[in-house]
Amino acid sequence: MSSQPIKNSGRLNPAEIYHLDKLLDYVPGSIVSRTLIQSKAGTVTLFSFGDGQSLSEHTAPYDALVQVLDGETVLTIDGKPIAVKAGETVLMPANIPHAVNSVASSKMLLTMIRGTAE
Numbered sequence: 495m496s497s498q499p500i501k502n503s504g505r506l507n508p509a510e511i512y513h514l515d516k517l518l519d520y521v522p523g524s525i526v527s528r529t530l531i532q533s534k535a536g537t538v539t540l541f542s543f544g545d546g547q548s549l550s551e552h553t554a555p556y557d558a559l560v561q562v563l564d565g566e567t568v569l570t571i572d573g574k575p576i577a578v579k580a581g582e583t584v585l586m587p588a589n590i591p592h593a594v595n596s597v598a599s600s601k602m603l604l605t606m607i608r609g610t611a612e
Contacts, residue, residue, distance in 0.1 A: 506530050515563045518542040520599045525549070536607045543567065543596035551593040558586045558606045565600030569593070 506512060518526050522544045531538040536556070543565075551570065560569060561583045569576045570593040571586055577597070578584055586592045594602075 505532065514540060514603060515601055518601060520544060520601075523547070534608065536605065536609075539604045539606075540601070541604060542601045543594070543599065545599045546596060548595040549593060551591050553589055553591050554586070554606065555588055556606050556608050557588050558604055560584050560586060561603040561605070563601040563603060566597045567600045567602060568595045568597055570595070 517530075518528055518540050520526075520542050524544050525547045526542045528540045529537060530540055560578065562578045562580050564580050566577065566579045569578055569584055569586065571584070572590045572592070576584055580600075
């Protein structure tokens with residue numbers, strides 16, 4: 495892992511190696527997020543969810559890729575619950591309601607692409 499301090503408000507330094515699952519700690523009873531990349535093209539955000547924490551149903555105008563790095567979470571996409579474990583990835587399509595419920599403490603990487611598939 496990089497020995498250099500991370501600059502730019504939590505974003506990653508270029509040309510450095512990172513272990514994503516170690517960039518955020520768990521905080522019991524809380525959801526913690528850290529934006530790693532933010533640009534006009536999209537964002538990459540790391541989340542840690544304390545046991546039982548959730549994000550209520552909402553929509554986003556862009557496709558988002560969820561990669562679970564640690565633990566287990568249930569994504570509900572268009573009313574369908576999907577149990578996702580460490581090492582698994584799910585696409586959440588644009589403009590479709592979705593929610594996140596942490597079954598156990600979990601960490602996930604959310605990549606949001608600000609554009610449409612052609």
